[in-house]
Amino acid sequence: MSRAVAVCHGPFGRVAIYDLDRPLVLHAHREAHLIFFLEGSRGLVTVNGRTTLVDPFMGVAINPWEPHNFQPLRPNALGLFLVVYLKPEWLAAQTMTAPGALAFPATELVITRELAAWRDEAVEMLLSEHRDLNLAPVLMALAQASSEPIGQDLASSLIHIAPESAIDRRVLRARRLIEAQPTYEGALERVAREAGLSRAHFFKLFREQVGVTPTVFANTVRLDAALDRLVGSREPVTRISQALGFSCQSVFTRFFTSHMGMAPRDYRRVLRRVGPMPLQACHV
The missing domain is CATH 2.60.120.10 (Jelly Rolls)
Structure with missing residues (x-):
């Protein structure tokens, strides 16, 4: 395993x-x-x-x-x-x-x-x-x-992510919303709707300008938020799962394992930190 x-x-x-x-x-x-x-x-x-x-x-x-x-x-x-x-x-x-x-x-x-x-x-x-x-x-x-x-x-x-000045304001808005709130599942659909674009058209625009699909981008942000909490806090995995908007701990564990190859508890078990590290913002 x-x-x-x-x-x-x-x-x-x-x-x-x-x-x-x-x-x-x-x-x-x-x-x-x-x-x-x-x-x-x-x-x-x-x-x-x-x-x-x-x-x-x-x-x-x-x-x-x-x-x-x-x-x-x-x-x-x-x-x-x-x-x-x-x-x-x-x-x-x-x-x-x-x-x-x-x-x-x-x-x-x-x-x-x-x-x-x-x-x-x-x-x-x-x-x-x-x-x-x-x-x-x-x-x-x-x-x-x-x-x-x-x-x-x-x-x-x-470099696959364009400078912010070169990104369509609608894509930039969606990106910032996802980064600010990793738990917000409906960010892209909401921005696409408000921009008057179909979901397919907006997702294509996001992929062209950001370099990855909206799903991959959102999953990366969510995984980073999980790693921040695992590394920078002593919160139980159950609480981290809840804070990141997962329906239950098992869903969070499956998500983490599918991206990292092992469960969050296993990752934290062997974790070490070195050198000065900036304080991580808590994502909720």
Whole structure:
């Protein structure tokens, strides 16, 4: 059964080791995302319709908001993976470049000796019992070994969320409403109705301008809100489920598991936090 082996949150984002034997639904992240195979059953990761076998020779690099999913190569066979989620603003601050100037030029990531060395160091640190993990330099080196600074024209084509100034005001309004209230299930339908657009037309406009479907966007916001509460509070899972508008805890657990591969309690069980972290806003 899928489980979290180690999880660490910090100013950089989050990094984890997962033992996975179940497929994950199509989803996206705000963060830049790296996936590396460690041992066991290999995995298939599909990004924007293109599938890559994640094995000892190939990893996957996923830009913010690129839709993707995961499935084990062999059903019900466990595979151990290192997964990294790096905040774009943290990457930009480390490299002193404008947000969006550093991106992954390709999904397929050939495992070089340098990349393998940084991957293994990250794994060793995550599995250690030391409370003060200096992960930031290792993760920065891992990101740099996974990407190359690219020109602004190409960078713009790799970032899937347009600047707010370029987004239709109706789409922007719906996006802000969802971000402000992850529990508000009817946000998109309401804005579409008020704008005089059919649901299908509005959803198409949202997908074209935001880069993901409204459903994927809303699920990402809701998952982020769940992670904020799991990491930043001691609230019981039942209360978190209620606060996020799920009808019952089992529905929340299914939602979380379908996106993360394991139950929220399992995720929290191995969770560690390092470094100064901003206070998370409570989403209700």
